Amino acid sequence: MKHSIAAALLAAVVGVAPAHAEITVGFVTSQSGPASSIGVLYDKGMKAAQEYATAVGEEKIKFIQLDDTSDPSTATRNARKLIEENKVDLVIGTATAASSNAMVAVANELKVPLLAISPITVAPSDTGERWAICIPQPPSLMVKVVINRAKRDGVKKMAYIGFIDAWGDLVYNGAKKPAEDDGIQITTNERYARTDTSVTGQVLKMLATKPDAVLLGGAATQGALPPLTLAERGYKGPLYGTPALLNTDFIRIGGKAVEGVQVSAGPVIVAEQLPDTHFSKKISMTFRDDYQKANGAPPTDGFSAYSFDSWLIFLDAAKRAMAKAKPGTPEFRTALRDAVFTTKDVVGTHAIYNFKPGESYGVDERSLVLVRLVNGQWKYEP
Amino acid sequence: MDAEIATILAMDGIASGAIYLLIGLGLVLIFAVTRVIFVPFGDIAAFTGLSLAALENGHRPGTVGLVAVLAVLATLKETALLVRTRELHRLPHTLLFYLVLPLAPAAAIWFTTGSVLPMPLRIVLALALVLPIAPLLDCLVFRPIADASVLLLLTVAVALHFALDGLGLLFFGPEGVRTQPLTETVLDIGGFIVNAQTLLIVAASIVFSGLLYLFFEFTLLGKALRATAINRTGARLVGIRPTSTASKAYLLGSLLAGISGVLIAPATTMFYDSGFLIGLKAFVGAIFGAMASYPVTALGAILVGLLESFASFWSSAYKEVVVFGLLIPILLWRSLSLGEVEEEEAEE
Numbered sequence: 005m006k007h008s009i010a011a012a013l014l015a016a017v018v019g020v021a022p023a024h025a026e027i028t029v030g031f032v033t034s035q036s037g038p039a040s041s042i043g044v045l046y047d048k049g050m051k052a053a054q055e056y057a058t059a060v061g062e063e064k065i066k067f068i069q070l071d072d073t074s075d076p077s078t079a080t081r082n083a084r085k086l087i088e089e090n091k092v093d094l095v096i097g098t099a100t101a102a103s104s105n106a107m108v109a110v111a112n113e114l115k116v117p118l119l120a121i122s123p124i125t126v127a128p129s130d131t132g133e134r135w136a137i138c139i140p141q142p143p144s145l146m147v148k149v150v151i152n153r154a155k156r157d158g159v160k161k162m163a164y165i166g167f168i169d170a171w172g173d174l175v176y177n178g179a180k181k182p183a184e185d186d187g188i189q190i191t192t193n194e195r196y197a198r199t200d201t202s203v204t205g206q207v208l209k210m211l212a213t214k215p216d217a218v219l220l221g222g223a224a225t226q227g228a229l230p231p232l233t234l235a236e237r238g239y240k241g242p243l244y245g246t247p248a249l250l251n252t253d254f255i256r257i258g259g260k261a262v263e264g265v266q267v268s269a270g271p272v273i274v275a276e277q278l279p280d281t282h283f284s285k286k287i288s289m290t291f292r293d294d295y296q297k298a299n300g301a302p303p304t305d306g307f308s309a310y311s312f313d314s315w316l317i318f319l320d321a322a323k324r325a326m327a328k329a330k331p332g333t334p335e336f337r338t339a340l341r342d343a344v345f346t347t348k349d350v351v352g353t354h355a356i357y358n359f360k361p362g363e364s365y366g367v368d369e370r371s372l373v374l375v376r377l378v379n380g381q382w383k384y385e386p
Numbered sequence: 387m388d389a390e391i392a393t394i395l396a397m398d399g400i401a402s403g404a405i406y407l408l409i410g411l412g413l414v415l416i417f418a419v420t421r422v423i424f425v426p427f428g429d430i431a432a433f434t435g436l437s438l439a440a441l442e443n444g445h446r447p448g449t450v451g452l453v454a455v456l457a458v459l460a461t462l463k464e465t466a467l468l469v470r471t472r473e474l475h476r477l478p479h480t481l482l483f484y485l486v487l488p489l490a491p492a493a494a495i496w497f498t499t500g501s502v503l504p505m506p507l508r509i510v511l512a513l514a515l516v517l518p519i520a521p522l523l524d525c526l527v528f529r530p531i532a533d534a535s536v537l538l539l540l541t542v543a544v545a546l547h548f549a550l551d552g553l554g555l556l557f558f559g560p561e562g563v564r565t566q567p568l569t570e571t572v573l574d575i576g577g578f579i580v581n582a583q584t585l586l587i588v589a590a591s592i593v594f595s596g597l598l599y600l601f602f603e604f605t606l607l608g609k610a611l612r613a614t615a616i617n618r619t620g621a622r623l624v625g626i627r628p629t630s631t632a633s634k635a636y637l638l639g640s641l642l643a644g645i646s647g648v649l650i651a652p653a654t655t656m657f658y659d660s661g662f663l664i665g666l667k668a669f670v671g672a673i674f675g676a677m678a679s680y681p682v683t684a685l686g687a688i689l690v691g692l693l694e695s696f697a698s699f700w701s702s703a704y705k706e707v708v709v710f711g712l713l714i715p716i717l718l719w720r721s722l723s724l725g726e727v728e729e730e731e732a733e734e
Contacts, residue, residue, distance in 0.1 A: 041559075202398055204398040
């Protein structure tokens with residue numbers, strides 16, 4: 005009995021397999037749990053991407069989406085399920101760094117290309133093979149362009165305050181080298197926790213070093229705590245930050261104290277303000293239209309555009325890989341991986357992507373512009 | 387560091403110390419009467435602030451549902467108890483205290499959702515909404531195990547904290563909020579700029595400490611609470627019901643936590659999980675007073691605030707280490723000066 009069912013199933017599977025196997029893509033994001041505030045944005049961006057294209061040339065794309073509930077072990081399970089059961093040719097995911105790292109391990113083990121949409125440092129497999137790349141800008145680059153701008157603005161001494169976590173470290177360490185190159189002295193390395201109720205002590209110490217400017221290494225809502233305290237203590241100098249402050253809650257809580265803050269951002273954030281000659285203008289406006297069609301409202305964040313860009317990179321790589329192998333086979337997955345790692349000048353909303361074998365990131369300084377908060381709106385600052 | 391910086395740091399430290407003081411007093415009160423180290427106490431403070439913020443924005447705070455569920459569960463439990471002991475004549479009393487009173491503020495908020503009420507009313511409603519949470523939790527969780535060891539009660543309290551923490555994320559979301567300032571006046575005292583908000587916090591903690599003193603010294607209920615704290619069995623012998631004093635201790639403690647929540651919500655950004663750290667620092671203050679002495683707890687709380695403030699200036703990355711590192715010498719000193727440990731001797 006068992007055998008006959010198995011045989012029937014096999015026959016059914018073989019029987020319905022079309023001459024051209026379609027390409028299957030798996031997408032994982034956090035639609036629930038603590039990371040869902042970002043995870044949902046990735047989801048909306050992917051919906052816009054589906055609006056943009058659902059086929060590579062003649063070949064239809066089969067798209068499967070799963071929720072990782074903001075949990076790395078669920079992300080691992082999802083990646084396994086997509087690869088082993090749904091036989092996907094490529095995986096895209098996910099909202100947190102921990103979960104994305106977990107998925108990279110699965111991709112390396114099962115030899116399926118993965119496009120990570122969180123900024124992580126991609127680990128190679130035990131044999132040194134690489135199956136994953138990372139779409140967003142690396143944090144060090146996000147800080148570097150800010151420091152370069154501070155130099156242009158004539159800043160000589162900069163005080164730093166940031167979160168007492170990995171993000172605070174990334175920003176501080178990212179700032180040290182370019183600041184040295186640009187002749188800017190970073191006078192303090194003050195830290196605070198997201199749940200702290202006061203940063204008065206830290207701010208007094210920063211002000212005692214008489215800085216020309218302040219670099220903010222916080223994020224979202226609580227990123228506004230140092231500017232509020234600085235304003236209370238009479239500081240009127242410029243403030244610089246990273247894309248982690250591109251957040252409506254940061255503006256809501258910070259109010260007047262965060263007016264004029266300058267942060268680095270993907271060009272898509274200020275797409276309609278970009279000059280027509282800017283690489284990101286055309287594709288970003290397409291993204292906005294597709295996002296509006298898919299979600300019924302315009303995008304207000306940079307995260308959703310990472311999903312969209314990952315789709316563009318996939319489409320470009322799939323076109324080249326299809327010339328070499330048939331989708332659904334290990335050969336195709338290898339060809340797709342090789343195509344991803346030789347991505348050349350793919351124009352996305354955030355960046356012009358160029359991936360090379362052995363590297364995690366594929367963006368350069370063109371992927372970040374400076375924006376300034378004016379009357380609660382981010383304004384492009386060429 | 388010069389005198390000016392020291393003064394600003396001291397003022398900042400006293401302001402946070404005043405918050406730890408209010409919460410520390412509540413912790414000691416609850417511990418003395420019930421022997422429970424009520425870990426979720428800071429969460430109660432945070433929930434008040436977050437509920438107030440929700441009311442300000444015309445949203446219905448998630449705590450409404452929590453209070454409703456807890457009230458219904460507690461009423462069912464108490465009614466079942468009455469049926470079992472054949473005391474159904476006490477049913478109206480049970481319904482009033484476990485269902486009607488806790489649900490009244492929740493209902494008021496339910497029916498006014500969408501309209502933004504004036505600020506004093508919002509504060510009263512937020513306080514009244516959060517007040518029943520701790521007594522109801524006591525009824526459901528701690529009363530059945532009231533005679534268990536301090537360690538077991540503590541473990542249950544920790545578990546309860548994690549449950550409330552998770553619910554907080556569900557109710558209020560991951561983003562932080564600030565409420566509108568109670569006052570925006572800025573005072574200039576001898577060349578120093580002082581926020582009236584800071585003075586308000588300090589004044590509130592002085593006033594409530596004073597009221598608490600008067601309450602314990604001059605009212606029958608206060609004396610009953612003290613009697614239970616000093617000797618539970620003895621208090622029972624003279625006709626004080628431990629379950630009712632426990633509920634009152636939780637109610638009073640929640641009021642202190644709620645008020646501190648209302649006071650800090652405009653001065654800092656409150657998250658669903660902000661309460662834990664505040665509660666933990668208040669706990670360090672309470673350890674000074676060996677979880678028994680109110681005046682020493684008050685001093686300890688202020689000291690924690692000052693230490694935190696100066697530590698954030700000297701070495702902000704190690705601020706928490708300094709504050710919690712303080713526990714080791716205090717505990718050493720306490721155990722050396724007390725000699726024999728007598729905490730569990732009364733319970734066989």
